[in-house]
Amino acid sequence: MKLHLQFRKIILTLLCIFFNAALFxxxxxxxxxxxxxxxxxxxxxxxxxxxxxxxxxxxxxxxxxxxxxxxxxxxxxxxxxxxxxxxxxxxxxxxxxxxxxxxxxxxxxxxxxxxxxxxxxxxxxxxxxxxxxxxxxNSAVISDGISSELIKRSPDKNTSDVLKRVSGATIQDNKFVVIRGLSDRYNSAMLDGGTLPSTEPNRKAFSFDIVPSSLVENLIINKTATPDLPADFTGGAIQIQTKDIPEQNFFNFSVGAGYNSASTFKNFRSGTRNASDYFGFDNGKKQLPANFPTSSQIINVLTPEQNVKALRSLPTDWNIYSRSALPTQNYQFTVGRVKELKNSGRLGAILSLTYRNSQTINKDVIRDYYDYNYRDDVYKFSTNIGALANFAYTYGKSKITFKNIYNRIYDDQFLSRTGANQNTQSDVKFYAFDLLQKSLFKSTLEGNHQIGERNAKLNWSLSYSNILNDQPDQRKVSYTRLFADANNPDVGYSANVSTLGKENTRLFSKLNENSYAAAVNYSLPVELFSQKATFKAGLTSQYRDRTFDVRFLGLLLRNDDTDIRERPLNQLFGRDLLDANIYKLDEIPNFQDSYTGNSLTNAGYLMLDNKIGDKARLVWGARVEQFNLDLQAKQASLSKVKQNYIDVLPSANFTYSLTDKINLRASYYRTLARPEFRELSISSYYDYELLAFQQGNPDLKRTSIDNADIRFELYPSAGQIVSVSAFYKKFKNAIETLNSDATSTRTITYFNSDKATVFGVEFELRKSLDFIAENDFLKATTAYANVSLVKSKVSNPSGSGLNLKDTDRPMVGQAPYVINAGLQHSFLGDKLNFNALYNKVGRRLAIAAGVVYPAVWEAPRDVIDLQLSMKVMKNKGEVKLNAGDILNQRNTLYYDQNANKKYDGGPADDTLSSYRAGRNLSVSFSYTF
CATH class of the missing domain: 2.60.40.1120 (Carboxypeptidase-like, regulatory domain)
Incomplete structure (x- = not known):
């Protein structure tokens, strides 16, 4: 008790110091x-x-x-x-x-x-x-971006939401970015100048929802390449810059709450819940114990005593708990400090903590195709915590920054499925408890220095990042009853605990990746053809080291017993049965699914940024990248996957200023796309929601892409733009996904198409409406829109042995059109702001067709978001009212069986997945001392 009181005193003292420092x-x-x-x-x-x-x-x-x-x-x-x-x-x-x-x-x-x-x-x-x-x-390349000020005026909580507002950008699954209609694997992510690895265990993608929008200083998507950018992108290189030295001392806090029409205050079902779940961490009880039997021990059969001990050590709570779904909660605390030093030096720091918790329900998810006629109820409990600690020191003509960001996402999902399986002639009840913990930590030390008197600059950086993807104790159980017994009161649903397959196992997996990078860049002003120019050169190196471990465990009845199999879920694996050694611990040998991998990328570049006369500018040069990859499955008999090659990647970006307000741009550049560790591994993962396996392909090759762009830009006045762009991309060995069904079992895998071309146009407008009439109302109203029209054509590989059905198709992940639009108005001297946002993505190919299973398409949907923000308390406080996805249209993946290029629902089209996520209403308050 005394210790508890002392702890409280310490906390209160620290809080008083903290708030006094902020207030005064x-x-x-x-x-x-x-x-x-x-x-x-x-x-x-x-x-x-x-x-x-x-x-x-x-x-x-x-x-x-x-x-x-x-x-x-x-x-x-x-x-x-x-x-x-x-x-x-x-x-x-x-x-x-x-x-x-x-x-x-x-x-x-x-x-x-x-x-x-x-x-x-x-x-x-x-x-x-x-x-x-x-x-x-004055950007050297074709790019689009959004600043922290515009982010404040949107209802966006994280970076994935912000990206929806950028020209030509859309978001899949609320976290993966698509640029110019190309799938997320053709984009790269950079945070504070360093490349970020894939956050996903089963795809090459970065989950942008892990970076809170309020910590972003600016966000830029480079759509064309310069030699100083990493070459592993085609759609866009997304650069996120977090804040460092604040303009002045401040302390800011914000609180928010949200309501979802499909979830909030509704009955929320889940597995066991612990207090630590609300802080983003499992309490450890779902992890395999350290002394748990190894795979070889289980395969070689455990003794009865060992078997009982192992079964008791596994989580045994199979109850389904019901609660009321709470409103979404958001909290953020940020403090900024800056101190002016002698000789114009400055020392600054920004520290921030963010917290978000949401409880969402997707009711009646339709999965109605081929042999399946299912309805799923999906309940997801999510906690997101983030921390940022950035420090900067400027002295003379040098600056040192030390930036650190940590984010953790805790997604605990429960799925309940009912329906019929025509293939087995049975009714089905299926349950899945699935916890996924993802985290990102990145630390970057960077220096910028002026060298000599010619304004030469030297930039260097060292960075470390860690990606963790932990999936402990994913539990799946399926009950079935034959159609013939539906009216027999003596026959109930029977659990499948007699055989072991990946669809009814307990999965324990962990992905851990460490990345180390170093870079040095040098720029020197020179004179070329009697004009000022800048010469730039640099070297970078990045080493990645990944381990992926997975085990598929299951409990099997030693003797088939109908009474036990018909027990309800919370009694199916009761302690009485475990103690009596009724169940046998078994494991699917999966040494080919676990793997270790490492890669080393070394790069160097030379480039010139030079003016040609008074109006023209040319940024040109070449980048050379050497790549080496080794990947080895845990099963020693499998061959190691090795890749080692060098690429020379030229680029040129030309800008001509017709007037002070008009730019003409043209560019050519070569980029590439390398297969990820997961795409090269033969590791097989069963996705119980997609009802399919996911598996890699060790024969994948890198993709080489030649790109060309042209663009017209008009800047009517500050903060306004009208632009028209056209682009063309030619792919060799494009990496795509396929419904492989050679054995009539649906497996989503990867392959290289022979050739693919993508071309399109983009239009962007951001303009105040005072051109309609000269009055204060229209002057304070801004309309903005960006529209992308894209077309692609793909040649399937010949003689590859793949069961590809469609020979005339678009590229996987490519959308034919993307529309972003909005209207913004400021009242009362910018104290009251209204913002209306609209987004729509055209029908796009999600997975290429096999022979048995056709192509999977994602249906378009209209999304409208609204925000009203008001500054209060002498402009130090702000209240925001947000309405998100107010149309609440269905999210749908489907098989276009009638080939009419639209979703008609069953029986005209088979539905892979369709649900309504609900409308979102939220209110938040922030205050800055």
Whole structure:
């Protein structure tokens, strides 16, 4: 008791210190910002920033940033000067002693006729618009992005939701990104400059729902390649940059609650629940004990005593508990600190904790195809916890950052199935308890330095990441009763505990991957053809080490006993039966399913970013990547999978500025797609929801892709854009998924198609409506839309032995169209904001057709989200009201049996999966001290 009281005192003391530091951290006024080159967008190091009429001033750091502190309230004039550039004098910069004022500035090279002493005069408002223009126009490649400010104005809770808003991007399964209609395996993910590995055990994909949106500084999708980007992407390279040095000290907290029309306050069924589940961690009781018998011991038959001891050590609670589904809960606490040091140095830190819990129900999921006529009820309890700790230190012309992010997702699912199996002529009752724990930890140490007096830059980084995918004690039990006995009161449903198969085992699996990376990049301003240019070179290396272990265990009756098999689920494996040695512990030998793998990627690049005259810019060069992979199944008799090759990957991005508001872009680049560990492993996994096996293919080859893009960009005013793009992609050995059914057993596997071409157009618009009429209402209203139209054609491999049926088909995962649109309006001087968002993805091929089972298609659906946000309490607080997926249309995968290219439902089309996820309503409140 005494220890408990002392602990409470310590906690209360720390909280008091924490909140006092946050509440009284307000200092004097501050002006911060970034200075960049008007034509290239490159930040400028060493620009002199002075307050006119005073001696107070400093120079921009290695990121081109500056911070003037200790200022009194009022209006000031700042002077920016840099050798070789025309200076600027910005007036009407308003300082508030309680807030930070952000002023970003662009400087233009001085012409030969001008003297460096010439100074252009402008206002704070005008210069802010100029800086936004420069940021929009000066990307070296075709890209689309979204800033933290726009993220705040959407109802998005995590990065996967944010990606829905980016031109040409869509999301599958609420977490996997599709760019330009291409499947998620053709995209790469980067966090704070480092490549992220696949988070999934059975596919190449990154689960973007593990990165909370509130921690994102900006998110950019590069749709064309430059030599300094990793080459393993085709649709897009998604770069997520988290926040580091805050503009000023702050403490922010937010709380939120959500209601789902299909779930909240409804009857929620699940297995056993522990308090630790709410914090994202299993209490350990679902894991196999350390002294549990090995596979060889079980196969060689245990003694009765060993058998009973092993059975008792397994989780024995098979009860189905009923509760009321609670509303979704969201909490976040973020603290930012910045300290100005001598000689213009700065030390900053951002620490953040996030928490989310949801309980969702998908009732009456339809699975009605071939021999199956099932209805599933799926209950998922999910906890998501995240932590971010970013530190940065700038001194002179150098900056060191240390960024760390951890996220953990705890998904505990219970599935109850009823229906009929025509193949076995029986009614079915099926139950599955399935816990999946995923986590990501990534730590990056990075340095940026100016070298010499020519504005040369050296960047280096070291990073470590860990991916964990733990699936302890997935339990599946199936009860059946013959149709002929349906009306016989003496015959009940009988559990399948006499034979052992992957559809009725207890699965224990764990995937653990460590990744180590290092990179160094150097850039040097040079003069080429009497024009300024930038030479860049770099080296990177990444080593990945993965282990995947899986066991398939089961309890089998030693003697068939109808009375035992007809016991209800919570008594089927009762302690009385275990103690009496009625059940035998058995295991499916699966040494081919467990594997270890490692890969090493070394890369180097050379590139030039040079201007051609006053209007043209060419970014060109080549990247060389050497890749080595080794994968070995646990079964020693199986051959090791080895891949070792070198690729030379050229690229060129050309930009021509017709006017200050119009860009023309063209690009060519070569990229590739490598098969993942899982895709190369013959490991077989039974997906009880898809009613199919998933298996890899050790003969997969890498995909080589040639890409070409053109784009027209018009920037009517700051923050607005009109663009039209066209692209073409030619694939060699594209990696796709297939319904392999050579043995009439459906297995989803991977294969290389011979050739594939993808081409399309994109249109993007973001424009205020004041062009309709000059009034304040339309000026505060912005419409935005991005539309992608894509077409693909694939040639199936010949003589491969694969049972591919369709010879004329689109590429797997490619959508024919993608539509994102929205309308945003600001009221009361930006204190009240309304946002309406619309998304639709065209019918896309999910799995290519085999001979027996045809292609699987995903039906399109219309999604509308609404948000109303209001700033309160002197703009320090904000209330958000969100309505998500208000149309609540069905999520559907189906076989297009009547070949009319739309979903008609049974009996015209067979339904692989169809359900309504429910409408979402939520409210949140955030406050910043």
């Amino acid at each position: 951290a307000q200092g004097n006024g501050k002006i911060t910002g970034t200075v960049s080159d008007k034509k290239t967008g490159e930040t400028l190091i060493g620009v002199t920033v002075k307050i006119k009429g005073t001696a107070k001033g400093l120079a921009t750091d290695v990121d081109g940033k500056y911070a003037l502190t200790g200022l009194n309230s009022g209006k000031l004039t700042l002077v920016f000067q840099y050798i070789g550039y025309t200076g600027k004098e910005i007036s009407e910069v308003e300082v508030n002693a309680a807030r930070n004022t952000v002023l970003n500035v662009v400087l233009e090279e001085a012409s030969s006729q001008n003297l460096s002493e010439v100074v252009i005069k402008g206002s704070f408002k005008k210069e802010s618009i100029n800086a936004l223009y420069a940021q929009q126009k």
